[in-house]
């Protein structure tokens with residue numbers, strides 16, 4: 001807006017241990033505090049999900065606040081887990097009706113310490 005970035009959303013490919021392909025992770029999403037509660041976050045999420053569908057993505061998942069993402073169709077799927085994240089904070093939305101079962105690993109870009117999954121110290 002007026003040459004200033006006021007909101008941002010990122011999507012990145014994830015891998016699922018059962019081999020289900022073409023799933024993506026949503027996040028982070030952010031809107032400048034003075035522009036929040038005007039529908040910008042909602043527009044970013046809806047447009048992003050629409051573009052994923054246009055790419056023939058099969059689903060999207062995220063770690064997020066339990067109250068915010070349900071209105072976009074995300075639900076907690078007990079069969080789909082991510083690390084030590086409590087199930088009520090991990091959300092998924094299947095675009096094709098298939099429900100994957102397994103563990104989700106986000107893109108390695110999220111591992112800021114640069115270490116391999118599974119060898120990181122607890």
Ligand SMILES: CC(C)(COP(=O)(O)OP(=O)(O)OC[C@H]1O[C@@H](n2cnc3c(N)ncnc32)[C@H](O)[C@@H]1OP(=O)(O)O)[C@@H](O)C(=O)NCCC(=O)NCCS
Pocket residue numbers: 027028029030031032035036037038039040041042043064067068071
């Ligand atoms: C989360 C965030 C992106 C929402 O952006 P926003 O532009 O303020 O959200 P919107 O105005 O589009 O709101 C969309 C809907 O969510 C609701 N909502 C907004 N913020 C909410 C919150 N903190 N808790 C619960 N509901 C919320 C709105 O009431 C609206 O509901 P409606 O469609 O029924 O009217 C923004 O608050 C933010 O940047 N927060 C800090 C960063 C963050 O926590 N990001 C998420 C994790 S990466």
